[in-house]
Amino acid sequence: MKKKIIRVTTVPASLRGLLYGQLKFMSAHYNVIAISSNDEYNLLKMVSERENVPTVAIDMTRKITPIKDLISVYKLYKLFKKEKPFIVHSHTPKAGTLSMIAAKFAGVPHRLHTIAGLPLLVATGKKRWLLNTVEKITYAAASMIYPNSHGLYDIILEEKFTTKNKLKVIAHGSSNGIDVDHFSLNHFSNTTENKALKQKLNIAETDFVFIYVGRLVADKGIKELLEAFNTISKTHKDAKLLLVGDFETDLDPLDEKTLEIKDTNPQIISTGWATDVRPYFAIANVLAFPSYREGFPNVVMQAGAMELPAIVTNINGCNEIIIEGENGCIIPVRDANALHDAMLKIYNKTFVYDKAKCRELIVKRYQRQVIWDGLLQEYKNLENK
Known part of the structure; x- marks a missing residue:
């Protein structure tokens, strides 16, 4: 038996x-x-x-x-x-x-x-x-x-x-x-579907899309993310921030200032909870994941498998998945200025990465x-x- x-x-x-x-x-x-x-x-x-x-x-x-x-x-x-x-x-x-x-x-x-x-x-x-x-x-x-x-x-x-x-x-x-066959851009080669999703979310074809996937709570670094992006958006009107996830008001709510930025900045798009996050990864340029603490974040692996680089904080899990200069960059925890600078580097293409390497590292290890x-x-x- x-x-x-x-x-x-x-x-x-x-x-x-x-x-x-x-x-x-x-x-x-x-x-x-x-x-x-x-x-x-x-x-x-x-x-x-x-x-x-x-x-x-x-x-x-x-x-x-x-x-x-x-x-x-x-x-x-x-x-x-x-x-x-x-x-x-x-x-x-x-x-x-x-x-x-x-x-x-x-x-x-x-x-x-x-x-x-x-x-x-x-x-x-x-x-x-x-x-x-x-x-x-x-x-x-x-x-x-x-x-x-x-x-x-x-x-x-x-x-x-x-x-x-x-x-x-x-x-x-x-x-x-992670299931690297499931999380693959091969499923999203149909540009018509990608264009339709962008149109639904009011994202132009020429926009540069930062994406965050996960719970919208304080210890995920949402305060720093919205603060950094809010500054970037004032001078870069083609930048968009896509927030994919639910708010959690009981255990770790966001402060009023952070919520105000989310509600008043038209370049921030909040989708709510999504059963399938892959379509959102497929229309994004980079994952921003400034969490304060993690175990081993699935989101960073999923994004990598979808050929996205990631900006992560220097915490366990994140700093094992991301290799500085290869599939993303690592910044200090709770540092909105460092996050702002990293986001701008990727936006301005002064940070160079290899899309194939982003996926290769995930497939090989995880x-x-x-x-x-x-x-x-x-x-x-x-x-x-």
Whole structure:
């Protein structure tokens, strides 16, 4: 019989997006069960149908909610005792803490947690102390921790969250890699469709398009991005900034000044959330991604596979995907002036890059099968322990 593996994320959108295709691949080798919270869009059902694995709904919050968290731990514990999995493997911060604790008490032999970012890095004071403590508890309950970048690996050791013998980066990094066949300009060679999208968005054929893809929140550097672009747009009327993503008003909202720039600058175009971001990459010239913190950002890999250079901040993940002067440039964090200068260099063509190299570097290091095979080998190695 196949051994059983349970994969856990806090919200089903992470199962659907972060682990796209991976659960189905692993189900050929193991009995896979996916766990996440209930949601109003039936995403868990969609994941089950697409990945061909059973799913179980156990509610988990993304905030600090002690009573609800204890209830979630208990429900996870009961499920783990019933299913007796060989591995529990969690992603996202809250799912990691709750499922690692529950799996430890349930006697699960292999408790794995993938780190795809550390929100605590932008916290201060008592909140930082609390988040550090929770992180240490998670790592203590886990039997193995997989940072999805070498930068995160180093940060975890610097913060003394755990020891080196519990840490490993799979392949070259990333939680799931990307489908380089899906993210390819070959699907967008029909210029009629590209022109139609530009016309819909009020982008002229001669316009230079900066693009940002992701959540529109403070710690993604949206304040600096809009400030830098707002200055550029005053003297460069053919520059456009395309924002593809949703606002998140609960956890990390943008300030009023940033929102005012977005609402009053006609050269800034906000599309909202998009199921397929490829058409937007296809009409853009460069990705601007000035995030404060990341694990291993899919957006930067996706843009590269679509032959776009990227302006990124000098943070883990981003500074591993981008090689200065080859497929983009790296700037300091929270530095609107540096971002402004980098955007102008690419606009003025004083920064030279190779479109083919942008894609080549992604295909070589981060295509999805490389990550899947690396993780599968890790699971296989655990069978002998």
